[in-house]
Amino acid sequence: MAKKRNWWSILLIVSLIGILFTGCSTNNTANTPNATAESTEAPTASEAPASAEPAADGPVDGGTIVFSTFSDIVNLNPLLIGDTSSGDVAQFVFASLYDLDRSGNVVAEPWSLAADLPEISEDGLTYTVKLKNNIKWTDGEAITADDVVYTIQTAINPETGSPLISQYDKVQTVEKVDDQTVKFTLKQVYAPFLYSLYQAIVPEHVLKDVAPAEIAKSGFGTDPAKTVTSGPWKWTEWKQGEGQTLDADPNYWGEVKPHIAQIVYKIYADQNTEVQALLKGDVDFVSAIPVTQVEAVKANDSISVIDKPGPLYEYLGFNFDPKNFEGNFGLFEGQKTRQAIAHALNRQGMVDNILKGVGALMNAPFLPDTWADPGEAAVNYDYNVETAKKLLAEDGWVAGTDNILAKDGHRFSFELQYNAGNSRREQVAAVIQQNLKEVGIEVTPKAIDFAAWIENNVNPGKYQAILLSWSLNNPDPDAESIYSSKYFPPAGQNTGWYKNEKLDQLWIDGYSTVNQEERKAVYKELGKEISTDLPYIFMYQYGTAIGTGPRVQWAEEDAPEPSLGYGQFFHAIKWWVTD
Amino acid sequence: MTEYLIRRIMQSVLVIFLITIVTFILIHAAPGGPTQIMLSPGLTPEVMEQQAKNLGLDKPLPVQYFHWVSGLLQGDLGYTFKNHLPIGELLWPRIANTLILMGSAWVVSILIAIPWGIYNSTKVYGLSDQTASFISYLGFAMPTFWFGILLQQYFSLKLDWFPLSDMHSRGREGDLGDLFMHLVLPVTVLSLGFLASYMKYARASMLEVLDQDYIRTARAKGVVERKVIFRHALRNALIPIITLLGMDLPILVGGAVLTENVFNWPGMGRWYVDMAISREYSVLMAITIVISVMVVIGNLLADILYSIVDPRVKLGKQGGKAA
Numbered sequence: 001m002a003k004k005r006n007w008w009s010i011l012l013i014v015s016l017i018g019i020l021f022t023g024c025s026t027n028n029t030a031n032t033p034n035a036t037a038e039s040t041e042a043p044t045a046s047e048a049p050a051s052a053e054p055a056a057d058g059p060v061d062g063g064t065i066v067f068s069t070f071s072d073i074v075n076l077n078p079l080l081i082g083d084t085s086s087g088d089v090a091q092f093v094f095a096s097l098y099d100l101d102r103s104g105n106v107v108a109e110p111w112s113l114a115a116d117l118p119e120i121s122e123d124g125l126t127y128t129v130k131l132k133n134n135i136k137w138t139d140g141e142a143i144t145a146d147d148v149v150y151t152i153q154t155a156i157n158p159e160t161g162s163p164l165i166s167q168y169d170k171v172q173t174v175e176k177v178d179d180q181t182v183k184f185t186l187k188q189v190y191a192p193f194l195y196s197l198y199q200a201i202v203p204e205h206v207l208k209d210v211a212p213a214e215i216a217k218s219g220f221g222t223d224p225a226k227t228v229t230s231g232p233w234k235w236t237e238w239k240q241g242e243g244q245t246l247d248a249d250p251n252y253w254g255e256v257k258p259h260i261a262q263i264v265y266k267i268y269a270d271q272n273t274e275v276q277a278l279l280k281g282d283v284d285f286v287s288a289i290p291v292t293q294v295e296a297v298k299a300n301d302s303i304s305v306i307d308k309p310g311p312l313y314e315y316l317g318f319n320f321d322p323k324n325f326e327g328n329f330g331l332f333e334g335q336k337t338r339q340a341i342a343h344a345l346n347r348q349g350m351v352d353n354i355l356k357g358v359g360a361l362m363n364a365p366f367l368p369d370t371w372a373d374p375g376e377a378a379v380n381y382d383y384n385v386e387t388a389k390k391l392l393a394e395d396g397w398v399a400g401t402d403n404i405l406a407k408d409g410h411r412f413s414f415e416l417q418y419n420a421g422n423s424r425r426e427q428v429a430a431v432i433q434q435n436l437k438e439v440g441i442e443v444t445p446k447a448i449d450f451a452a453w454i455e456n457n458v459n460p461g462k463y464q465a466i467l468l469s470w471s472l473n474n475p476d477p478d479a480e481s482i483y484s485s486k487y488f489p490p491a492g493q494n495t496g497w498y499k500n501e502k503l504d505q506l507w508i509d510g511y512s513t514v515n516q517e518e519r520k521a522v523y524k525e526l527g528k529e530i531s532t533d534l535p536y537i538f539m540y541q542y543g544t545a546i547g548t549g550p551r552v553q554w555a556e557e558d559a560p561e562p563s564l565g566y567g568q569f570f571h572a573i574k575w576w577v578t579d
Numbered sequence: 580m581t582e583y584l585i586r587r588i589m590q591s592v593l594v595i596f597l598i599t600i601v602t603f604i605l606i607h608a609a610p611g612g613p614t615q616i617m618l619s620p621g622l623t624p625e626v627m628e629q630q631a632k633n634l635g636l637d638k639p640l641p642v643q644y645f646h647w648v649s650g651l652l653q654g655d656l657g658y659t660f661k662n663h664l665p666i667g668e669l670l671w672p673r674i675a676n677t678l679i680l681m682g683s684a685w686v687v688s689i690l691i692a693i694p695w696g697i698y699n700s701t702k703v704y705g706l707s708d709q710t711a712s713f714i715s716y717l718g719f720a721m722p723t724f725w726f727g728i729l730l731q732q733y734f735s736l737k738l739d740w741f742p743l744s745d746m747h748s749r750g751r752e753g754d755l756g757d758l759f760m761h762l763v764l765p766v767t768v769l770s771l772g773f774l775a776s777y778m779k780y781a782r783a784s785m786l787e788v789l790d791q792d793y794i795r796t797a798r799a800k801g802v803v804e805r806k807v808i809f810r811h812a813l814r815n816a817l818i819p820i821i822t823l824l825g826m827d828l829p830i831l832v833g834g835a836v837l838t839e840n841v842f843n844w845p846g847m848g849r850w851y852v853d854m855a856i857s858r859e860y861s862v863l864m865a866i867t868i869v870i871s872v873m874v875v876i877g878n879l880l881a882d883i884l885y886s887i888v889d890p891r892v893k894l895g896k897q898g899g900k901a902a
Contacts, residue, residue, distance in 0.1 A: 066749075072853070075662045161629035213633045217663040240669050241853065242845050264749065269840030269849055273744065276728075277843075280736055280743040451858065452609075491625070 063577035064262040065552060068274040068283040072241055072267050077221025078200035079155055082163045088287075089265060091566050092246055093229040094200035095254075097129060097148070102561050102570070104370060104475030106194050110256040111232060111573055113143060113201060115180075124189040124514040129197065131180045136253045137203050139228045145176040150204035152184075160212040166481070167196045191511045191519060195474035203228045232258040232573050243267050259576035275547070278303060284552050284577065287568040288544035291356045291424070302550045307358045308562045310543030311367060312471040314425075315536035316341075316416070316432065321497040324464050329410045331464070338534040340391035342381035344439045345432060349383070351540050354427045359542040364527035365470070365479050367541055367563065371520065372477030374527025388439045397440070405440040413442035417457060418467040420447035425467050428539070432467070461489040461497055469542075473565055477523050480507035483535060498535035551577045587882075591875040595868065599651075602867045603644050606860050634660045647864060657861040666865050669850075674869065676746060677834040677846035683762055684769035685831060692774045693820065696781025700789060700816075701808060711778055718775025727768045727841035734764060744843035765842040769835060773827070780823055784816040791815075817888050825881025829873040 073086040078094050081087050098117075099109040108114045113135055118127040135143040152174045155164035170190040175183045186193060202220070206228050210218045219226035224235040232254060233246040244265035248258045266283060268274045271290045277283040279300060289297055289305065298305050318338065322330040332338055351359040360368045363378040397405040397412060405412040416432060418425040429445035436443050443465075448457065457463045470482065481487050484507050485499035506526040510519055531538070543562050554560075558574040561567035631637050638646075650657050656666040699708040735743040742748065742761050751757040788794065789812050797807050834848030847866065854862040 064749075158625070158629055159633075161626055161633050163626055165626055216630070216633055217658075219663075222662045222664060239845075240664065241673070241850055266745075266843075268744075268843050273841060273843055276731060276736070276743060282743055282745070451856075 059259045059553070059574070059576040060578065061259050061576070062261045063579055064264055065260050065285060065575070065577050066264045066266055066283045067285045067287070068266050068268055068277060069287075070268055070270055070274060073238070073244065075216065075221040076227060076235065077215065078202055079151065079160060079162045079164060080216055080221060087566065088569070089244055089246070090200060091569065092233045092263060092572070093231045093235050095135070095230040096198055096200045098198045100198060100475070100564055104564060106198055111254045113230070114197075118194070118197060120514055125186050127184040127186075127193065127197070128177070129182045129184070131182070133180050134253050135230070136251070137228045137230055138234050138249060138251070141203065141205055143201065143230055144179045145182045147201050147204045148182045149174050149176050150208065151199075151201045154202070154207070154212055154215070157212045160215060164199070189512050189514065191514045192474070192476035192478045195476045198474065201230070233263055241267060256573055258573045278547050278549060281549060284549040286547045289547050290544070291354070291358060294356055294358065294545050297547050304548050305545050306560055306562060307545035308543065309359050309541045310562045311475070311565055312469050312543065313362050313365065313367070313541045314428070314467065314469040314539040316539060317466045317468060317496050317536050319461065319464055319496050320499070321461060324462060327410060329408070331410070331412060331414055334395040335533055336391045336395040337397070338537070339381065340388040340395070340439065341436065341441070342534060342537050343384045343391065344388035344441075345435050345537060346383040347539055350428055350431055354424060354431070355540065355542050358545055359540040361540050362538040363531045364538060365483070365530065366477045366523060366527060367472065367475070370475055370477070371516070372523040374524045377524045378527040378531040385438055392439060399440050403440060404442050411442070412440065413444070414464040415444045415446050416465045416467060417446050417448055417453060417463050419450040419453055421450075429467055458495055459489060461495040475564070478507065478511045480511070483507065483530070496535060500529070500533055500535070503529055503533070551579065553578055587879055591879070595871045595875065598871045599648065599864065599868065600644070602864060603647070606863050607640055609858070636660065647861065651868070656865040659859050659862060661857065661859065666862055669862070670865055670869070673845065673847050673850050674832050676844065677832055677848070679758070680762065680765055680839075680844055680846060681769065681831040681834060684766045685773060685827070687766060688770040688773035688777055689824070691770070692777035693781045696778040697785050697808070697813065697816070700782045700785035703786070711782070714771070715775040715779050718771040721771070723768050723772060723835065724837040724841050726771065727765065727838055730764045730767060731841070744841070746844055765838050765844060768838050777820070777823065780820050781816070784819045785812060788812045788816045814888050818885060821881050821884045821888065825877040825884075828877030828880070829870050832873050833870050
């Protein structure tokens, strides 16, 4: 009896361990069909060719590329896109009027709908766009001026609820001249309008009978079968929450055809699992490697990493509305106070340690190395505690008994808000707290759920200071809607209630000429003024590193360009995959 | 029995109705809304307002609620706000995916935990009992996502025995062998969690029963040990275990967020979190309903099982015979 029981116990333990590892034995047979398909991804197989491969044997047609993302699309209809996931997928399936070159200039590429750059009238008010004449929708209909006119008019119609409305708010009329020609007339000279022409078009013949308010429910943009497109790839499948499948369109009109036969978009729960999948070879292209993982990914020989900051910058935003402070005493009123804060922050340290180098300091709201970058003209605030203390003293701040500065009985203590769960901002907020403590300013970092924060604090302009960033839709330097006092809350995005009459005028001057040299001069002046007056502390341009697996290939001139809006897929039509 | 069932079901319907009201109010009280996706210069407040209007979100709450309930009564779970997709079509595949994952883990853990726990109760502090104890503590203490990542690092990235994540390899949907391979790691993680508590419960519950006078009597009468354990002790010991199993039933469709995230399993837990972040009210309501129904069913099933396992429990008879 006793013997029997012992047997039972051993059997149980063995079976438990057996179940934990069942796969081991069955695996060898079950997995063989996979082995061939994945053989190139095995680290041993890819070691040698990884570095020697580029362009040596030239592009090949066919194959599948797997992109990863961490959020699903909402709607691919170019009229309604408001999130990056939808934007990413849409740019593969919808052709745009124009494209951007690597330095951010508007150009007509072979895959653009327009045949040439627009003709701009002498007075800068009319733009005439000529379309190519062989361009077609996936259902075989020709793409004509009617489609362009319909797209812009529907975008402007407030009932549509299109995020494009502000992009086209300077448009007086848009008219069809003939089937291939569209004329835009503006209400005023507005130079950034050129970038508004980098825009995907929707088919008039599909949507014309849908009321603007019903477009979101029409299935166009949410149902692949109902979404007539115009790009090199067409939308084949959407598995909600899992991903997209796009297939090269055999009837694509362009002279340059895509090499890659199929694009698969896979959704992962977060960026860390995306990176795991890249390392495993399940994914070929990850556009956002978290900074904490960059080093580990770089260590893997078969993965190439592109770490160049993107078109976005972080800022420490001040609130100038005294109502947000105790005793209606605005802590950030003094220009010298703001300059002192700029000197007190170790921004380079943040770039090196928190961003792991994937970033560049900024002193004005223009991305470094773009044509509008004021360069030396903008004031650079070096990390200097002594200068900071001196400026604060000059502005009337005196240290109190608790070592915190005070002026007229008001302690220099403020709350710095950021969104919960963003580990970069969490770390940066902690450094800001530490840096400012050294000059006698008390900071209380506060993390708030993103949606709640935006609704209750940011949009209505109810905060003391925030840590947030702006992502730039296009390379144009105009940012009037963020910094001009014309755009106070609730309607505008100048949520810090910042007012500077000189700057208000300069923003207007900046877009009121189409002459690029004149514009450059204005933005230089603007960069000098804004970096002196500091509505924000401009922190740094930052980005996410791109990682690509060994199968993905491109020629040097077609490599991803992270500094452009959708630049991670720059010239993807010319990329190819090897198996 | 029938009378009892009818009464219970009526009560349940009322409870579920109340749950819908409370959830509806709570969900809408949370700040943010489906139109607030992200801060983008084009999404001005006017645009967001117009979008909300186009989506029907500008109507007063009671109207929205009434609209939702009347749809539900006709079996229509409604549409997602942001892109007008039919929720029913999204919901059922996810429930199925989660059931496959959670169900496998549940069954595996019951099959191991209950026999093992019972066995250990007869050999307290033996080798097997100590091992089980160790595994239980491991199961309680180890964060599931961490254990999952550990398994992935070793068995997938290093040894390449199992797929890293997902439910299928690309292009092999419906291939059961492929599905099995994808199940092994997440099921291991999940069953360890279930196992830990079921084993402890089974053992503790048996020990308690084995200490009872009637067991001693049975033994004194010279009943064979096997009979003592299976006939006399086990049936009584099963009651708390059944309660526990019944309470865990909703998890089978509710899913496990962290494990689903780590293994990229397209299940309910992950979907619920995604939908909560994007404030998809109708989806949240639909999931709440499904889970509430499961809670009710789980409890009901447990009650019915009691009466089968334990002859002392007679359902429906007020003040049933006390033992």
